[in-house]
Amino acid sequence: xxxxxxxxxxxxxxxxxxxxxxxxxxxxxxxxxxxxxxxxxxxxxxxxxxxxxxxxxxxxxxxxxxxxxxxxxxxxxxxxxxxxxxxxxxxxxxxxxxxxxxxxxxxxxxxxxxxxxxxxxxxxxxxxxxxxxxxxxxxxxxxxxxxxxxxxxxxxxxxxxxxxxxxxxxxxxxxxxxxxxxxxxxxxxxxxxxxxxxxxxxxxxxxxxxxxxxxxxxxxxxxxxxxxxxxxxxxxxxxxxxxxxxxxxxxxxxxxxxxxxxxxxxxxxxxxxxxxxxxxxxxxxxxxxxxxxxxxxxxxxxxxxxxxxxxxxxxxxxxxxxxxxxxxxxxxxxxxxxxxxxxxxxxxxxxxxxxxxxxxxxxxxxxxxx
Numbered sequence: 029x030x031x032x033x034x035x036x037x038x039x040x041x042x043x044x045x046x047x048x049x050x051x052x053x054x055x056x057x058x059x060x061x062x063x064x065x066x067x068x069x070x071x072x073x074x075x076x077x078x079x080x081x082x083x084x085x086x087x088x089x090x091x092x093x094x095x096x097x098x099x100x101x102x103x104x105x106x107x108x109x110x111x112x113x114x115x116x117x118x119x120x121x122x123x124x125x126x127x128x129x130x131x132x133x134x135x136x137x138x139x140x141x142x143x144x145x146x147x148x149x150x151x152x153x154x155x156x157x158x159x160x161x162x163x164x165x166x167x168x169x170x171x172x173x174x175x176x177x178x179x180x181x182x183x184x185x186x187x188x189x190x191x192x193x194x195x196x197x198x199x200x201x202x203x204x205x206x207x208x209x210x211x212x213x214x215x216x217x218x219x220x221x222x223x224x225x226x227x228x229x230x231x232x233x234x235x236x237x238x239x240x241x242x243x244x245x246x247x248x249x250x251x252x253x254x255x256x257x258x259x260x261x262x263x264x265x266x267x268x269x270x271x272x273x274x275x276x277x278x279x280x281x282x283x284x285x286x287x288x289x290x291x292x293x294x295x296x297x298x299x300x301x302x303x304x305x306x307x308x309x310x311x312x313x314x315x316x317x318x319x320x321x322x323x324x325x326x327x328x329x330x331x332x333x334x335x336x337x338x339x340x341x342x343x344x345x346x347x348x349x350x351x352x353x354x355x356x357x358x359x360x361x362x363x364x365x366x367x368x369x370x371x372x373x374x375x376x377x378x379x380x381x382x383x384x385x386x387x388x389x390x391x392x393x394x395x396x397x398x
Contacts, residue, residue: 035305038355039336046348047339049111057100057109057326057343058119065093065126072269073261087269087276092324094277098127098191099326099342105135106338121242125249128191128274130199132242133234145289145335146307148376149298153289154190154282159376160389175386180283180371187278188271199243202233206240287370288313288331291360293382294373301381308335313360313370314349321364322346332359 068090075082103109104120117132124131144150148157155178163171176182206229213225234240257266295311315329322329330345333356340348349356362370372385384392 035355038352039305042348042352042355043337043339045351046344047108047337047341048344049108049341050343051110051112051115053343054110054115054341057103061093061096061100062122062126065090065097068093069257069261072265076261076265083269087272090269090273091276091280094127094273095280096324096326097123098129098277098281099328101127101129101131101134102138102328103326103342105131105138108339108341121246124242124246125253127277128195128246128250130195130239130243130246133239136235136239142335142338145304146295146297146311147299147302148296152376154186154286155290155374157290157374157376157383159378160384161378163375163386163389164393171386175374178371178374180368183279183283184275186282187280188275190282191278192271192274195243196247198233199240199247202231202240203244205229205231205233283367283371284315284325284328287362287367288315288328290373290383291362291370292373293380293384294360295381296376296378296383297381298378305336308332309356309359313362314356316361316363318364332356 068086071086072083072090075086100109101120101123104116104123107113107116109119110116120131120135124134141151152158158174163174166174206226209229210222210225213220213228214222217225234243254266254270257270260266289311291313294313295307309332312332312335314332317325317329326342327345328334328342330349333340333345333348372387373383375384375386375389377384377389
């Protein structure tokens with residue numbers, strides 16, 4: 029048996045053993061996320077008149093539970109949290125509202141990531157990585173701008189835009205374009221129904237009517253909840269705490285997701301020679317996190333297992349990793365202290381088929397020039 033056949037045999041075995049959802053465990057994941065979030069809002073309402081420090085501490089905790097909510101939303105998108113597709117859709121929508129992300133739309137894009145992981149010609153990750161050749165063609169100001177936008181210090185800013193602002197902007201702008209299109213079509217052909225007038229509308233903001241519906245209902249439910257919360261605890265207190273928690277939680281999610289694929293000499297190829305399994309084992313890291321942070325991130329640190337099979341639910345990833353430790357010996361292990369270093373790998377060296385840092389690129393350039 030070849031090494032490839034042996035690997036595929038082991039892979040099928042671990043998937044058969046661990047790709048099994050459990051509604052009770054899934055329900056515990058949901059309960060231990062939504063109930064604490066509700067309790068934290070009650071705590072903020074009670075303690076904010078007493079101490080701003082207590083309030084800030086509760087917001088910090090809320091950001092961690094927001095991060096957990098996002099990862100669980102991600103699980104629902106893969107259909108792996110619950111056995112029931114209906115439960116995955118229902119709670120996926122709920123967690124999408126909690127985190128600000130239209131879950132169905134996001135899951136469609138995320139499936140593309142799984143299908144192209146490690147193929148940097150098709151998917152450049154959350155940081156939109158460019159090639160070393162294109163970076164070399166930039167002028168100094170462009171290079172500085174490229175690096176600064178991918179700095180770890182931009183994470184909170186990115187979290188705010190990624191979860192809260194961009195999804196609302198896309199929906200509102202796309203909706204205005206849709207309305208303008210329908211009005212033009214109705215003027216040209218008054219007998220058309222609204223549905224007929226909207227049929228031929230094309231936009232880059234959504235791929236189907238179903239995606240638009242999820243965008244719309246996620247934002248509408250969010251706006252209603254914002255109004256209720258602002259009425260209950262006051263608009264200033266609510267929006268300051270909410271925006272802070274979403275931004276910090278989103279920043280944590282972006283950092284974790286980034287270093288799970290951007291790290292020292294991570295597998296990075298184009299269409300030719302791309303391998304799904306190599307991408308999972310050489311282009312995906314294992315984050316060696318403290319136990320408490322593994323809980324808040326719903327075991328997403330075992331990302332290499334997740335990329336071998338997204339059907340394995342979050343509550344079975346750790347067991348799968350430990351049972352198959354020899355299979356994952358070469359997977360890149362990154363500790364929490366190693367995250368800043370991993371974030372420096374923001375260039376794709378197409379010749380070497382790996383990610384490199386700007387410092388490494390500059391060293392290579394200087395060596396070639398000498």
